[in-house]
Amino acid sequence: MKEKLLFELNSVYRDNMRIKGYSFGEGEESACIVGATRGNEVQQLYICSRLINIFKQLEHQGKIKYGKSVMVIPTVNSHSMNIGKRFWSTDNTDINRMFPGYNLGETTQRIAAGVFENISSYKFGIQFTSFYMQGDYIPHVRVMQTGFEDIELAKDFGLPYVYRRNARPYDTTTLNYNWQLWETKAFSVYTSATDKIDVVSAREAINAVLSFLNKQGIIQYRCHEGFISQFIEGHSLMNVKxxxxxxxxxxxxxxxxxxxxxxxAEIMDPYTGETADRVIAPQNGIVFFHVNQPLIYSQTPLFRIIPTDDLV
Structure with a gap:
C-alpha cells in the first residue's frame, strides 16, 4: 500500500486539511474509488476504510493482477466531517458540485481541481455518494445519461438495480459527469444509509465493488456475484408526496x-396527536426510497416507488 497526498489546504486556526489516496498494485491506473465528498457521509467513509483494509490483504496475497493498480480516497471533505456539517463549513458549498474544479477559484473549486487532477485518468471510477434528500435507498448503481454511460457494465456490480437518470444542468459539475467526459467509466453506488453506519448494506456494497473489479480482471477475488440487476429509468419511478x-x-x-x-405512512398533527393525513400507495410496486426524517413539510417527496404489475 502506498499513501499519496493528493491535495493540502492550509488552515489558519486548524490543522491543514490533507486529502489522501491509498493505492495498491502497480501499473495501469485501473480503478479509483472515492468516498465522502460531504461531511455527513459517514457510511461512505466507513465503506472505503473497509475496502482499504481488504485491498491491503489482497495485495499481500498477490491477488491484485500484475500491471493493475487501484486507488481509494476515503474522504475529500474531512474539515466538514469533523464538525458534522454536510457542506463546506465556511460558505456551505458542495464539493461534489465543483468538478472538474478550478485551481485559482473558490476553496471548494480548488479542492475539486486538486483531487480531479489526480484521478481523471483512471479507467474505472466508483463513487460512494448520497442523495440531496435524507432517506434510505435500496442499494443500487446509478449512472448518468451523458452518451458515455455503460448500462451492461454497471450490471457487473451485481446490485439489485441499475438506475439511469437524465443529466440536468447542475449535474455537469459532479464528479460522475466529469469522469465520463474524461473517458472514465463512472458509477455512483448508493447504499441504505448516509449519516449512520448500516453494516449489512455496507457489506453488500463492498462485495459489489470487489465482484466488479474481479470481473474486470483487476483483482482476483471469489465472492457471491449478487443479483441479476434490473435496469430502471429515473423517470419511471413514482413519487409520493x-x-x-x-x-x-x-x-x-x-x-x-x-x-x-x-x-x-401517516402524518400526525404535532400538537394534537391526531392523524392529519394517511399516505396511500398509488400503485402496486416496490419501495425504492423513503425519507427518514421525523418531521416533514407539506409536498415533501416521502417515497419513490418502482411500479410493478404484481397481482399477489
Missing part, C-alpha cells in the same frame, strides 16, 4: 412490496 406537514410515521420500508390503496 405529503399533503400536509407534521410528524411522519412510516409503515413501509425500503424494498417492501406495496399494493395500490395500502396505507404506507
Amino acid at each position: 405529503s399533503a400536509t406537514a407534521g410528524i411522519f410515521i412510516r409503515h413501509a420500508d425500503v424494498d417492501s412490496r406495496v399494493k395500490k390503496g395500502d396505507v404506507i
